[in-house]
Amino acid sequence: MTVIVAHADPARWWHSRAVRRFLRHHLALAGIAMISLLVLACILGPFALPYDSLYIDLRARFAPPLTGHHYFGTDPLGRDLAVRLLMAGRVSLAVGFSAMLLSTLIGTLVGVTAGYRGGWVGAALMRTVDGFLSYPSIFLVLALAATLRPSPVMITVIIAVTSWMETARIVEAEVRSLREREFVQAARMVGLSRAHIMFREILPNAMGPIIVAASLAVARAILLEAYISFLGYGIQPPLPSWGNMLNGAQQYLASAPWLAIIPGAAITMAVTSFNFIGDGLRDALDVRNDHI
Amino acid sequence: MSAFLLNRLFQSIVLLVIVSIIGFTVLNLMPGGPLAQFGLDPGMTQKDVERLAAQLGLNRPLWIQYLDWAWRLLQGDWGHSFRDGSAVLTVIGRHLSATLLLMGTSTALAIAAGTWIGIRGATHRYSLFDYCATVGAMIALSVPTFWFGLVGIYIFTLKLGWVPAGNMYTIGDGSVLDYLHHLILPSLVLSLVHVAIWSRYMRTATLDALSQDFVKTARAKGVSERRILLKHVVGNALLPMIALAGMQLPSILTGALVTETVFTWPGMGRLFLDSLGYSDYPVVMGLLIFSAVLVVLGNLIADIVIATVDPRIRLA
């Protein structure tokens, strides 16, 4: 996405009115505050805590929160939960962000091409989108995770490959409505190349929906990573992720509820932040897209 | 319109063929396979596994297996489950009703609650209620469903003992009341996300409608606010709601998957997960086709409705 933004003229759409509207959006601000806090904590936190996220100490297992310096308690192998949570946050947030970038890139390319070209190219591309949508995502995820060895990079790719379709649909609809606008016709008459029209004339005007979709895509990617890892097909131990911290925590729900509650709360917090931001962006950029 | 439908029908058939080919290939290329479940049996020998593979036709080239499967499907034969030998359609039919019950209840709940919350939020814009509803919907969309289900079981079953921990009914009872008792928690958990989506949608739709000229005219004429809401706003929002429902059709298959697993609900989602787990190819393929048909149908409904509502959009 950064590539695309670089081509656009910031003053055209990121004008002060939108920024003002965004800043007026208290939820979006709260979202930004929460996610900044989380990111900072994940980056700096592990240095501040006196434990290693991988060090196993069976004598210290199942310590409840606030035992000594174990602020969030310990897990079934006696590892400090706080430091694991923050290390897991690095992994989960990185996977969420990268998956969003990748899926937005794919979705935008497909959407712009399909929307601008229309005709059989557009139909073929959009039927491909339908095709991908018609596989239950759990099928694709399981099949891919079973065939490829799950590493963080692979999980990112798997998530991106199974979640670019929404963006493609949104972008396609937007581009299709922009295609016949005067400035595009003008550009066509001047003889600008198709790629130039698609990516330098139309795309900047479709950035609003893309940005909104992207912020929500991060939220979805984090949830999806959690779900895949929860099922045991995602990030492999000992590397922690929020999802694989939950995997196995459910059986200690009665005896050590913090094992399930803390990572679940972290996921909810991160995802809520991105949803808040997405909502704020939607209002600010005046995007009408009601059912994401 | 009919030209559009014909065109779409053709595209849909092509789509189904491609979906089935890719699905079949992916499924068969996955390492393991239907005989993996016997890998730990101390009495099964390599010879037994090879014999079974031949009996199930798994030792033939992949394209022959596919053509065989597709040819039978065209004749209406969906094949038989590797696990219990039942016809695939029978297997799907058995699980469909359980899912429809759960999805139906939670969708009804979600539409009722979501419509009310959405309209109220729009008419009382920026009130405390609206604020809470917005934040609530955002959080509801952000909570992992499996986590929410677990917490629900922890609180309402383990701690309070109000509702059963799972199942569709008590074995030996099965009265309507018993079904309802079992439905409460899973349908609430499942409807959470849907309430969020519907209420957000209704809020926007209502705000839109309220700003339209005809509402202003009606207001000027002195039509009561309640009537305006009922007639113009809800009436206007109805068709797009059907479109939205159409888009959600495919989730019959997997939408309830997590909830069904957590609450041991014998529906389609669990059938899918189990069949995938046992590499029960005929059932998985049946479900993939079923799912693809739902997607095609859902999109078609959505497209037609949107085109009907908004004439600016051409059917293409």
Place this chain on the structure above:
Amino acid sequence: MTKRSGTTSTYSRRDALRMVGIGGAAGLFAPNLLGKPARARTSPAKPNGRVIVGLGQEPTVFNPLMVHIEVDDGVHFSVFDALFRIDPQGVIQPNLAVEVPNQKNGGISEDGLKWRIRLRDDVRWHDGTPFSAEDVKFTLELITNPNFRSWRTAGHSLLRDITVISPTEISWRMEEAFAPYLSFLTETFIVPKHILGKEANPNNAPFNQAPIGTGAFKWSKRVPGDHLELVANTDYFGEGPHIERLVFKYIPDLTVLYTQFKSGDIDLVGQPYITPDHYGEAKTLPNRVVTLVPRASFESFYLNLERPQFKELAVREALYAAIDKESIVQGLYYGVPTPTETFMPRQSFFFNSNLPLHQFDLNRARKILDQAGWTPGAGGIRAKNGVRLSFTNSTTSGDPLREQVQQFLQQTFAQLGIEMKISNLPAAVMWGEFWMQSQFDSVIVGSSYLIGADPDVSNRLHSRSIGAKGGRGSNNAQYANPEVDALLDKGARTFDPEARRAIYYRVQELVRRDLPFLPLYQSNAVEGLKKGISGFVPNGNTRTESWNAVAWSWAS
């Protein structure tokens, strides 16, 4: 042992061991010691009440001859009868047969090739048709029918000249002497010829979805994906049944399975039982009886001996010495399993208790590696002749306890300069060619090595059984030891239990020395049932907790 009519609710591990002792002494020589199957119990004459058994997998195969998994066994044991049954002590008892054949009573000829079985004359199928030797012949022939999707064919394929002598007597000849066959027959349930014989394609017969057997329970109905229900067969030829309805309920999530046991929704926890981390809490539940029950399943750190890292015995010994078994069993598994040195279950007559005991000793492990020439190289990882001491370990994903064991071992191994990477796979992938064709470096696996209580483990340890080398079994460690091969061949031909015991003792010694897999523990099931169910007896020689539901009853 005959006094077992008391409540089984007080059944403890010590009792189990005592009974094992008795069973061991009786050996296979005294098959008729009990006279009747262990079913004599005081209970109401008319069956009443209902028992709901919770299962983590769904029973789906009801034709007991078709290929199926463990969880289907509970239904088969209840609806059908076999010629023999195996009791908790490993003693084979008559079921549809009137006595267990052996070389002393003439049922099996001296050379082990001719078998002659006498059958009961008072047995009827659930539809009223009398059972006869024709049904047995039909069953044994159906198993080897090339078009039939049958389960195990080993042993059955040796049968020749199956002859019905009279409605109550049948005989056959074996292609070669094969002692384990008697055990195989305890898991071979007899199906009705008058129904299945008419089917053109027995694979898709309606019978498979509504079976008719001779057993203590009749088929009632099934709600797929949820549960199935059996009802008492009041005309059963044996003692019982005492409960009117037997329900198998499918609950895929283990935590929910336990929760439903706790809440009383299910009466008895079947496979895969209560998870070890709930054991402590389960014991304190009111009105529940929770006990540890030995299973035949053996858990090991299983190696692929063809990998260059594992070819050398020194490496395997060092790895074994570096496993802190005590912490794993007592800590991670809450003391539920029993540490072991062999694949043979403790309760077996053939269990060798004199094997050298494992000792956790990191210094010794280090010394072994140093002496063998595995010296620390790049990144602190040991290497020898260009082979790095680095490998991958896999197990079924979604098994939190095993994943804890993996991470625990990973840390210990790292201290020695051994790198272990974790890569887990879904069950449907794991146990396919990845396992069968030895594509792994190492796995953590728990499985039974025995069929019934027979000690023959050729399928797992004979060099002929290496699938990756075109063999026909599942010796996936690719273990090859000529002495073990010879012993296994001899053991399969030997009928005398004492002679066999000597053979399999030696096999266990050799395997313990060679370490093709590093033994961890023998599983114990945390079995839970409601107080008030009597007649429940666990049986580690079968794969199911519901092997004798016929004896279960509710205390009034």
